[in-house]
Amino acid sequence: MKIKEISALTGLTERTIRFYEERSLIQPRTERRNGREYRDYSASDAEQLMVIAGLRRLHFSVEEIREMQKYPGRIARIAEEARRSRRIDAADQQKAASILERADLSGISQSLRTG
Incomplete structure (x- = not known):
């Protein structure tokens, strides 16, 4: 799923999700197409994000x-x-x-x- 979809699913902002990626708390699958990098978030990534958000709270x-x-x-x-x-x-x-x-x-x- 795309970042907008995982953001809606988890209730986290896209910025927060990217922050957790930068800090290596999640590692979504990435794919390069046409010189750009695309992220593909899984159900497991969504679950991890919800756990991270709960622990941060x-x-x-x-x-x-x-x-x-x-x-x-x-x-x-x-x-x-x-x-x-x-x-x-x-x-x-x-x-x-x-x-x-x-x-x-x-x-x-x-x-x-x-x-």
Whole structure:
């Protein structure tokens, strides 16, 4: 799907979606045609964007989200560090676990709930 379509689906602005791409939080498929680069967003990209948006609403930084994506085993530690720095409270930590669970990342969400 095109950026306008994924923007409508996720509720994120095109600028925000491009920002997450620039920060390597999502990597849509790209295709070069007639000297231009076209992006093709998948359902998986849409799901990732909704997870990212949910975690951002809970005050997780882009770097923390990138670390969660890269090292799922460190999610509990990342959440605990954020909680200690008072950027998120226990309720927000539970909300983050719920967001990850809805994204079918149940193993990761369980580590947040128990971490």
